[in-house]
Amino acid sequence: SVNPDLASERQTASFSVEKLTAWLDGGVELTRIRRAVVEAIECDPVFSRENQYFQSQNERYEAAVRKAVHLQKKMHEMGWTEDGPEFKYIYRALSGDIAFLLHRIFMRSISVLGSDKQIAKWIPLASQFQLIGSYAQTELGHGTYLQGLETTAVFDIATQEFILNTPKISAMKWWPGDMGRSATHTVVFAQLYIHGKCYGMHPFIVQIRSLQDHSLCPGIIAGDIGPKMSFEHIDNGYLMLQNVRVPRENMLNKFCEVQPDGTYARRGSQQINYFTMTTVRISLISDEVIIPLMKACTIAVRYSVVRRQSKLKPGEEEAKILDYQTQQEKLLPQLAAAYAFHFINNYLQELFEKGYREVQRKNFDTLPELHAFSSGFKAMVSQYCTSAVEICLRACGGHGYSLLSGLPSLYTKILASCIYEGENTVLLLQAARFLNKCFVAASAGRPVPPSVTYLAAVKPGKCPANNKSDFLSPDIYTEAYQHTAVRLVSSTAAKLQDLIQSGVKKHDAWNQCTVQLVQAAKAHCHYITVKNFAETVEKLETEAGIQKVMKHLCDLFALHGIFSNAGVFLHDGYISGAQMDMVTASYLDLLAVIRNDAVPLVDAFDFTDKNLNSALGSYDGQVYQRLYEWAQKSPTNTQVNPAYEKYLKPLLHNMRSKI
């Protein structure tokens, strides 16, 4: 039975949850397919995550491998294919809790970087799991700065082989998934040397474990890098190479080749490589960042209407904690952000599909813009959502801190998204470099990509709002965001210019501006997100109730951003102190309005209880019962007290004998 406090929240929904779900999915047919996939996965005990919070790293790894192996069978049974509509829902249904994800990257890198001959040889082997692949790029001493990788591959003309080595400890491959205990093969990135000359980083296919008995191949030292903050199910590994020889054919050679006599030939464009990395960054935003935030919001909002604590008015019963303004202010902006980022993700997906079509036509013009977008948004969205999940966790008090709430594991996993696939600060600086370049071009009247033409419109001006309701106008707040983004980009460009003109060397000047450049890049992404949300709401053709509540969320997202970054809007007086008070008033009013639809708004994300795996967030709101039941299954209760015989018994006995 559903907790009555939670049930009552659903009775007063101002819109149809089912219609909102369908709209978020992109249509009822996709909702149907998604649910069918979820159901098929969840009814299969192999995919159960029931005891996950009690498992050791070894147990999690074993379960993840088991799931990966079983998934092949399941897909075959269900008739799901990699290019079918079901495929993209599988990972979501599994909550990413599966091994061999790097096997997929191994295949992708061969498809993109390998010659037709190499593809013909390796892809069938890999797709039938005749080997298990990994991708060995990052080293102990080098992550983001790929040029600095230290692994070497020396061409030996005599034997027509490359000799791979790990010349020092910092050159050890470190972090690659599936490599610590599973992979038989990996793509190793190494500095290519021919006749003593270095030709830079190249990819080589290297076998690391025997297909017969899985033992390490000669010259290979490999293992697991040990416990991490999350990803217990993944065997992130290390790899040292000692004079490991691979045939000349094992260098992936679509774009460059070493000929038998040692001649190095480069061919084609390498730009397309960057495009692959770019698309990976975009594709992770949804699965690894936005969905975890949606889950965290679902858990925290549902719990906040079940949990009653203290009294709003003396004599009344204790209040639902979501009725406190401070709780609304913690959770509802995160809920609005989850919607905002869902929409910006749709926008980015479209942009990249268009970009991909252009690239296939050999038009590489949009690559710099796409690179800047993927860098900036990956960083901005992952950082925002990581903070948001942490806020949801803390908003659930002590129970949020229990692993059984599901929130700690969401947090520790999303946190990694700020680091992998490009460290966020580095990515924001790449976006800033693009913005700076475009600003300089636009100022000089040169053409710039459509997404940044706004940078040319530098005008001082003042915000025209006269009262708090003016701030519910998307034109008013979008304009404010735009103004602020332009101001930050332009003032940083000016500072950079000034420093250089005053004699500071270009690279030092850049370094001295980086704190502000990061700010400017974030402001740009924030502006685009607000603008896109407002446009999405405007274009929305659906029932009035949905449009209305989406408009509220859009307003909330925008005003929350102004309220919590007040300094950048007040700085040049574009928004005055009196106007900031109006922003605050409108913002706080909105909290009370959206609070009424908070539960339907998280219900619309349509997560099953099994998918949430949270004692606090289930659909029925029986949180205390579930916490108690789940705790019973903990090894701390099912196993004998390990301290009793050795320490507690002697202690108590010893003392009793003294009485």
Next chain:
Amino acid sequence: SVNPDLASERQTASFSVEKLTAWLDGGVELTRIRRAVVEAIECDPVFSRENQYFQSQNERYEAAVRKAVHLQKKMHEMGWTEDGPEFKYIYRALSGDIAFLLHRIFMRSISVLGSDKQIAKWIPLASQFQLIGSYAQTELGHGTYLQGLETTAVFDIATQEFILNTPKISAMKWWPGDMGRSATHTVVFAQLYIHGKCYGMHPFIVQIRSLQDHSLCPGIIAGDIGPKMSFEHIDNGYLMLQNVRVPRENMLNKFCEVQPDGTYARRGSQQINYFTMTTVRISLISDEVIIPLMKACTIAVRYSVVRRQSKLKPGEEEAKILDYQTQQEKLLPQLAAAYAFHFINNYLQELFEKGYREVQRKNFDTLPELHAFSSGFKAMVSQYCTSAVEICLRACGGHGYSLLSGLPSLYTKILASCIYEGENTVLLLQAARFLNKCFVAASAGRPVPPSVTYLAAVKPGKCPANNKSDFLSPDIYTEAYQHTAVRLVSSTAAKLQDLIQSGVKKHDAWNQCTVQLVQAAKAHCHYITVKNFAETVEKLETEAGIQKVMKHLCDLFALHGIFSNAGVFLHDGYISGAQMDMVTASYLDLLAVIRNDAVPLVDAFDFTDKNLNSALGSYDGQVYQRLYEWAQKSPTNTQVNPAYEKYLKPLLHNMRSKI
């Protein structure tokens, strides 16, 4: 051997690290005692934390009990006593990784709430470990709001007993440490009923496990609440009571008593109870909040001069990451905060010792101020330091995410300090209530406690700074913080007044102001922290080098706060946009200055390698070697691959046979 990149940082220190350490400790004699305790603990293998990152919850618990039992012996051996100077260093040396901390709270609650007779009976038993105590206050359904606790204790005149019950699932005791698997006795807080009338919450001593065989007593259901984000070594427990009878003498009755005929008598003041909670909050700030931040800074700063990545200038070698402005901006403000909070902690300790002396003289006048201070600072410092530790973790990139860095466990543990001993938002609102009351009193010309007399000085005014160096004047920035605190407190008071006058009911009006009240309380604490830092530096009598670098840190802490909360300073024009640019310029300049002393400044915290337990943070900076060595000890490397026989072998075999 020390990594040369780290060694070179120490050669250029602008002050004596040893002298700074002694000053932080409060004198060379205390440094000597602290080091002696640390050495004695660390040379004892029972206290080793070497394999901690690989252990399960059961293993951690067993080790913590073992340490607790061994500590008694050790103290006896070493001649350490609970009131000796060594005692306060033991917990720090153990990094809190020990069981039976609640046993101490059990004893404290009896000492404070029990009659002389109860103290005479129970304290000797407890101090000789003839029982293991716990403290059962929090319930599944109630934490911060103690009045709402649902456990009942009904007085039975016939038998002269109290009958304790858990009437519903939400009334189950949940979270008490040492209760899940260890405790034999606990203090249970329950609603007292006599003749059907409720007399509110009272404490009762209840035996829950047999002293003979440790089995649960009749009517007791208890166990462990399962895995949490940290505190694996503590058996946080649950407890249900089913008609559990305890004799009348088991109600702690210093302040109230149930007489044999059922007459209820209250005596003395209960205010002193709150004072106990207040002191607990203050005492946790140092051990649980500031020390973890100091450790995180030590790890991140040392790693940031060993790690080299990318190039600042083309053609040069790769740069230490601490030479990037963005990395300085991440870490150095956190380092300054660690110092700022160390000093505010000294200030609070003094304040509370003075307060305690007054209370002993039956003068309770300062209790409201002390309560507000303990609430506000516990919340503000724990929240600030939690964010700071997270920043340190993220600043170390992928390696910071490995448990072996030590940073994840520092983060997951400090995060709990935002929740326990009063949820931070609730605490900030209690501080805000005090500030609001004082502001109203001060405005009406009534006297207010010395710490808040500044609230009477409401003057509009403008910041007098004319150039960026003016912002290195403590008067200038302290005044700015004061102005802002007054403005936030007064504008919230005005809003509250306006709402009430416009007819909104008092409690609704309060709720509608809480987001801003929280802001005001934080601004007050921030102001006091800056002021105290500036005063500490001014009074400092030591070598010039230390005074100079402390002044830089104080400036950095203050300007970082203005830079990152620009909105509240710009709002009424006290600081103009042009002045904010000066703040930014001074702030960024300071980063480059303090960067040069960053390593000596963390060395001065004087943590041993064993205490840090970090592969990234050791004194010698051999980070890659240590990551590799430590990973070898992981069960994922020392145990057989659990997936091989069952899943990997059949997979590869099956596929091979198809070739």
